[in-house]
Amino acid sequence: MDYKKTGIIDINKVVLPQNWEELTRFFPVIECIEKIPCNPCSWCCPKEAITIQGDITNLPEIDFDKCTGCAICAGKCPGLAIFLVNPNFDEQYSAIIMPYEFRPLPVENQKVTLIDRHGNERGNGEVVKIRLSSAFEKTPLVTVKVPKELIMEIRHIRAIKKSGKSGFRDSGKTWEEQLAQQVAN
Amino acid sequence: MKDNYNIVIVGGGPAGLSAALEASKYTDKILLIDENLKAGGQLIKQTHKFFGSKNHHASERGINIAQELIKSIDSDKVEFLSGVSASGFYKPHTLLLEDKERLYRVNSDKFIFATGASENIIPFVNNDLPGVYGAGAVQTLMNLYGVVPGKRVLMIGAGNIGLIVSYQLFQCGVEIAGVVEASPYIGGYSVHAAKLRRMQIPIYTNHSIKAAYGDECVEKAVIAEVDSRWNIIKNTEKEFDVDTICLAVGLTPSTELLSQAGCDMVYVRELCGYVPKHDKFMETSISGVFVAGDASGIEEASAAMLEGRMAGLKACYDIEKFNRSEWINSISHIEFELKSLRSGPHGEKAVNGKKKIDIQR
Ligand SMILES: Cc1cc2nc3c(=O)[nH]c(=O)nc-3n(C[C@H](O)[C@H](O)[C@H](O)COP(=O)(O)OP(=O)(O)OC[C@H]3O[C@@H](n4cnc5c(N)ncnc54)[C@H](O)[C@@H]3O)c2cc1C
Numbered sequence: 395m396d397y398k399k400t401g402i403i404d405i406n407k408v409v410l411p412q413n414w415e416e417l418t419r420f421f422p423v424i425e426c427i428e429k430i431p432c433n434p435c436s437w438c439c440p441k442e443a444i445t446i447q448g449d450i451t452n453l454p455e456i457d458f459d460k461c462t463g464c465a466i467c468a469g470k471c472p473g474l475a476i477f478l479v480n481p482n483f484d485e486q487y488s489a490i491i492m493p494y495e496f497r498p499l500p501v502e503n504q505k506v507t508l509i510d511r512h513g514n515e516r517g518n519g520e521v522v523k524i525r526l527s528s529a530f531e532k533t534p535l536v537t538v539k540v541p542k543e544l545i546m547e548i549r550h551i552r553a554i555k556k557s558g559k560s561g562f563r564d565s566g567k568t569w570e571e572q573l574a575q576q577v578a579n
Numbered sequence: 580m581k582d583n584y585n586i587v588i589v590g591g592g593p594a595g596l597s598a599a600l601e602a603s604k605y606t607d608k609i610l611l612i613d614e615n616l617k618a619g620g621q622l623i624k625q626t627h628k629f630f631g632s633k634n635h636h637a638s639e640r641g642i643n644i645a646q647e648l649i650k651s652i653d654s655d656k657v658e659f660l661s662g663v664s665a666s667g668f669y670k671p672h673t674l675l676l677e678d679k680e681r682l683y684r685v686n687s688d689k690f691i692f693a694t695g696a697s698e699n700i701i702p703f704v705n706n707d708l709p710g711v712y713g714a715g716a717v718q719t720l721m722n723l724y725g726v727v728p729g730k731r732v733l734m735i736g737a738g739n740i741g742l743i744v745s746y747q748l749f750q751c752g753v754e755i756a757g758v759v760e761a762s763p764y765i766g767g768y769s770v771h772a773a774k775l776r777r778m779q780i781p782i783y784t785n786h787s788i789k790a791a792y793g794d795e796c797v798e799k800a801v802i803a804e805v806d807s808r809w810n811i812i813k814n815t816e817k818e819f820d821v822d823t824i825c826l827a828v829g830l831t832p833s834t835e836l837l838s839q840a841g842c843d844m845v846y847v848r849e850l851c852g853y854v855p856k857h858d859k860f861m862e863t864s865i866s867g868v869f870v871a872g873d874a875s876g877i878e879e880a881s882a883a884m885l886e887g888r889m890a891g892l893k894a895c896y897d898i899e900k901f902n903r904s905e906w907i908n909s910i911s912h913i914e915f916e917l918k919s920l921r922s923g924p925h926g927e928k929a930v931n932g933k934k935k936i937d938i939q940r
């Protein structure tokens with residue numbers, strides 16, 4: 395019950411795939427370990443990889459074999475509690491797909507400060523991709539490259555402050571404009 | 580506007596809207612009123628994605644849920660009056676209404692009160708200083724009118740509302756000095772707490788607010804540790820330089836009209852105040868008078884929608900002749916969903932509370 399005092403969950407309570415350290419694809423880490431009346435993760439998954447058995451308050455269960463890593467669940471989850479991780483994104487780095495509901499959005503290739511569950515700064519990472527989709531209910535998903543040893547700790551990013559200026563470079567576009575541009579690409 | 584309606588629904592939040600939607604499947608001449616200018620109740624201030632079940636728009640943002648509910652209501656059958664408040668109920672079937680200009684009445688045999696809840700306030704030194712807000716007021720300012728209440732906020736209460744409003748403030752670029760909670764545990768869902776923690780917002784459990792200070796408005800807040808009976812422990816004070824103190828210390832069901840109507844009322848701690856006794860169809864001790872949503876005990880929007888639908892369905896029963904088997908199916912489906920929603924530790928309060936006000940018919 396420690397997380398009811400601190401608000402920070404123990405990652406050891408989260409179900410992970412076997413030998414996850416060796417995987418070279420994205421899989422979801424569902425950081426939802428409390429019985430609450432909620433179930434979007436279970437019905438939004440196109441592969442039916444996530445299920446909630448019986449009462450709506452039961453915990454989500456995942457079958458990693460069915461999951462394609464599409465990240466729809468991460469976009470839908472109202473608790474922003476689902477992250478997708480790829481432990482071996484490239485030789486050197488892991489990558490995390492995280493929900494990020496702040497403006498302005500970072501841009502691709504931007505360097506960012508990595509933040510862990512406790513809100514502590516843990517060095518730098520790089521944004522690889524931003525995804526916007528109406529399937530994500532306006533929650534942007536940001537993919538960030540992080541050092542391999544931090545893959546299960548980093549859960550947030552912050553823009554690196556540039557001499558006096560703070561925040562990300564603002565593209566000056568509205569959410570809808572950015573989405574339209576992404577669709578056009 | 581007519582004088583007589585088949586059903587009159589007071590309150591256009593998720594409960595009232597759902598009642599109107601369900602009732603309009605079986606009957607017409609339904610009046611829905613709300614004292615706000617916009618229908619949607621709490622939903623129109625909720626920019627976050629809702630938890631809850633698929634059938635009740637979970638994962639959609641509150642603002643969109645309100646719009647969808649409103650769109651799906653047939654305006655030929657349901658007349659909506661905004662900016663109108665109900666100010667008195669006279670048995671057996673007269674409701675007094677008022678708008679800016681006049682006072683008038685409507686008659687009906689069926690009334691559904693879906694009047695929601697009002698915010699609580701707690702005592703502390705200088706709690707009347709400008710800069711002390713209720714969480715609902717902060718949300719109205721911020722999410723309806725686009726105005727932030729201040730630059731640095733101390734949030735009091737770590738229930739879902741305190742956690743969610745802190746997150747919304749943070750999204751608007753407001754700094755959160757911390758979230759203060761008198762009980763030893765975070766009352767809201769841990770997924771909401773986790774969002775704040777990774778933004779480095781501290782949550783002080785076993786703490787309460789002692790005082791606010793400032794010349795003309797809030798400049799400082801003092802909190803202190805509390806014991807298990809919520810008494811302040813000496814010499815444990817902490818000070819924060821903040822310009823805003825936001826209270827998210829619970830809601831009380833708005834049941835004045837039901838009480839004035841003469842419904843049997845009971846004080847139930849688990850439901851957060853005086854609530855009318857009601858049966859499983861949401862009908863109170865006065866036949867034809869229904870309650871739904873937060874007015875029948877504080878829960879959340881999924882429960883409010885289910886209760887509203889239940890009341891809407893039952894109110895139609897005596898008015899029209901229709902295919903009863905479909906109706907019975909809907910009723911048992913709603914009962915099943917309510918039960919499932921109230922399972923688990925967060926639902927215990929509602930289950931225990933509802934037991935205390937159950938009317939068996
Ligand atoms: C910050 C916050 C976050 C929330 N998040 C969630 C969530 O994620 N998921 C979830 O399921 N729930 C959530 N809720 C709870 C949910 O919003 C409420 O439980 C729900 O709105 C209750 O619905 P209701 O229809 O009973 O009341 P309300 O929504 O309060 O509506 C009542 C309406 O009645 C009107 N009214 C009252 N008295 C009168 C009168 N005398 N005459 C005329 N009109 C009157 C009011 O103007 C109001 O519009 C949240 C609430 C808050 C505050």
Ligand code: SF4
Nearest residue numbers: 439461462464465467
């Ligand atoms: S990533 Fe896609 S396939 Fe995998 S669990 Fe989530 S929604 Fe299902």
Ligand code: SF4
Nearest residue numbers: 426432434435471473
């Ligand atoms: S949608 Fe998110 S918060 Fe809701 S049950 Fe699934 S993982 Fe938990």
